[in-house]
Amino acid sequence: MSKRDYYEVLGLSKDAGERDIKKAYKRMAMKYHPDRTKGDKALEDKFKEVSEAYEVLNDSQKRAAYDQFGHDGVDPNRAGAGGFGGGADFGDIFGDVFGDIFGGGRRGGSRGPQRGADLRYNMELSLEEAVRGVSKEIQIPTLVHCEQCKGTGAKSGSKPKTCPTCHGHGQVQMRQGFFAVQQACPTCHGKGEIISDPCPKCHGEGRYERSKTLSVKIPAGVDTGDRIRLSGEGEAGEKGAPAGDLYVQVNVKEHPIFTRDENNLYCEVPISFTQAALGGEIEVPTIDGRVKLKVPAETQTGRMLRIRGKGVKSVRSSVVGDLICKVVIETPVSLNEEQRNLLRQLEESLGGQSSKSSKKHKPRSEGFLDGVKKFFDDLTK
Known part of the structure; x- marks a missing residue:
């Protein structure tokens, strides 16, 4: 029986891009995967057909040969005549596309020492600290490299041994028919090595937990939601691998007088109805101290009066916001x-x-x- 056109199998046009090919395969492979079709031979054959089409069209060389010569260009029995041969490892193809879901994907050899995890620290600031900038010391619990074993996890004078189960790869492969699943080696738990004589300080981990004190410089103008990255101040990596980063997450506390909107500050200023009617000068607070504000005659409650340059300097530019005062006319009480x-x-x-x-x-x-x-x-x- 002649094979169907690979583009037709995946429901694609011949000018489809790599992303379109992967999306089409992902959609159809989920539909026809044997775990869903429960032994239906026709649908299992459909899955094989879809996987074969993807294996060719997702490879730029094979796709070029297929576009030029059709199925003969990728026939493994015609490798000497321009075909590419080799066949399709459907387990690897499926893992490559669905690795983000099932943790699979192609892996070559051991995964190697892993970079340390990133850490997050939540820092609360007053509005004054956020506007002016500040340096603060923080204490964080983290994993640091073990100085005694230099991060290997093995006792001084000994070395880790290659895992006999996975031969240093850190993973083993389980096959169910044509479908291959990779998982962490149960013997070495994905490390690829076994430590028979562990370091007494870190108990074979190569790292241990310790609190460290850091000085964090907060730039002027930060606001709630801003993050400050301290490179290399996260957890130490495995076996001497680079450390992760520390992210300081900023949260600015509410202020009793001012509210902030981007680079502008807002506050309410109560005045008497005499001041509102006749006008005059009043003192208003700013982050830097008190200033004089001129109130025009016949001012109504709710009027906004702007003092330029008394807001917040942007953390990302030299722009300085304004202080905007909302006039609230106060009714006199306790009259005789x-x-x-x-x-x-x-x-x-x-x-x-x-x-x-x-x-x-x-x-x-x-x-x-x-x-x-x-x-x-x-x-x-």
Whole structure:
């Protein structure tokens, strides 16, 4: 029986890219894999066909030969006539594509000493520390190289031995029909070596746990969510392999006065209604101290007043944000009778509650009342 076109098998056009080929194979291999088809011979043959097509189209040389000569170009029996031969190891193909799911993939020899793990440290900062920058000492528990055995794990004067089960590869292969599964060697647990006489200090691990103190320089302008990377300050690697990195994760605590939005700072500034009406200068706080702020006459509550350059300097540029003050007009409390009378006199001088002249002095209130009246008039129509 003649073979189907490999592009047709995977449902691809002839100009498909590597990513498209891998995605198509992954989708179809999951559909026809023997673990899902439960012994159905026709579907098992379909899986073999899909895997064979992928084995050719995913290899640039084989694909070029197939595009030029068709199936003859990749026929193992015609290797001398331009074919590539060798056949397909479907277990390796499946592992190469699905290694991220099943932990498989192609492996050549021992995995070798592994780089140390990265560590994370959560650091809380006050807003002042984040804005100005600060140096802090931190203490972290981590794995360090054993000085006594120099990271080998073997007692001084002895050496690790090659694992007799995996012969130093760290992995063994189990076959189920044509499907191959690789797993860590049960004898050496993936290390490829056996230590018969372990180091007494690290108990054969080549590393041991110890707390170390580090000085961390926090640059000015950091904010919650920023990370600072300290290269090589993570866990020590296996058998002398490089150490991982330490990532310091920044979290800025809430401030009682200021809130931050990127490079700008915001705060609420209470003023009396006399100051709001007449205007004047008031003192407001900044991160660097107090400054004078000019309040325009007839200022309404909620108005935003900007002080340029009193925000936060960006950690990534020279841009400095602003301090934005929200005016909140404070109503006086605990008034005595004389003060109440003075306020009544002021109210009368402004035209009272319903006088037409009050529109001149209270445009927002009058505008609101006009809007309410129109709303109810529209309801009654």
